[in-house]
Amino acid sequence: MITMKDIHKTYANGVTALNGVNINIDQGEFVYVVGPSGAGKSTFIRLIYREVKPTDGTIVVNDTDLSSLKEKKVPFLRRNVGVVFQDFKLLPKLSVYENIAFALEVIEESPRNIRIRVMDVLEMVGLKNKARFIPDELSGGEQQRVSIARAIVNRPKIVIADEPTGNLDPDTSWEIMRIFEEINAKGTTMIMATHSKEIVNTVKKRVIAVEDGLIVRDEHRGEYGYEA
Numbered sequence: 001m002i003t004m005k006d007i008h009k010t011y012a013n014g015v016t017a018l019n020g021v022n023i024n025i026d027q028g029e030f031v032y033v034v035g036p037s038g039a040g041k042s043t044f045i046r047l048i049y050r051e052v053k054p055t056d057g058t059i060v061v062n063d064t065d066l067s068s069l070k071e072k073k074v075p076f077l078r079r080n081v082g083v084v085f086q087d088f089k090l091l092p093k094l095s096v097y098e099n100i101a102f103a104l105e106v107i108e109e110s111p112r113n114i115r116i117r118v119m120d121v122l123e124m125v126g127l128k129n130k131a132r133f134i135p136d137e138l139s140g141g142e143q144q145r146v147s148i149a150r151a152i153v154n155r156p157k158i159v160i161a162d163e164p165t166g167n168l169d170p171d172t173s174w175e176i177m178r179i180f181e182e183i184n185a186k187g188t189t190m191i192m193a194t195h196s197k198e199i200v201n202t203v204k205k206r207v208i209a210v211e212d213g214l215i216v217r218d219e220h221r222g223e224y225g226y227e228a
Ligand SMILES: Nc1ncnc2c1ncn2[C@@H]1O[C@H](COP(=O)(O)OP(=O)(O)OP(=O)(O)O)[C@@H](O)[C@H]1O
Pocket: 011, 012, 013, 015, 016, 017, 035, 036, 037, 038, 039, 040, 041, 042, 043, 044
């Protein structure tokens, strides 16, 4: 499903973010990526949707070797990898509905299918009644739910979330976690980088800890393991 072999990443400025990462993540797993600031968590996550290319090593995602993937094939990879960001990254001038439909319009889904699928995911995240709102008219938690709906509308095999609750209050963060658990329960792999000790120690999952560009711990039903 996701395999990294001896992955190294040194950015153009000479900073080495990953320094020999080996990992295997199976379809349907729920994985937290934890570690101190600057440890390499975002770099690890960005490799999976080819936002970042490794300097060395091989990475295979959904049977595709990303090391040799041609640039023009990257959009095909991204159809199977939904991404959720800390700052939502919604298009401010488009409605909730349009923000989500956009992901399907680019792959030329029929208008009828688009309508059905957008309303389905809006129902799942509890925002059917806000389809015509623009992002500014929503709370942070609601905006994050829209971005989750956008990430799953293509029915990807993997959903990646980089600090998805970083800008949200605790109650809203639990709502977001409930949605991620529901997505995962349907067989989607969930990979989430987080600094939330409370979430990791409450909703127990596999924990991968990254420090200085290396995986230093990998435990099923693991603990956060750092001071919050
Ligand atoms: N685009 C980039 N260009 C140059 N250096 C980068 C780039 N992105 C990250 N880095 C550097 O790589 C190292 C790892 O960064 P990364 O963002 O992966 O860490 P992180 O664990 O996600 O940190 P945080 O918890 O603060 O988000 C850091 O030293 C960072 O400054």
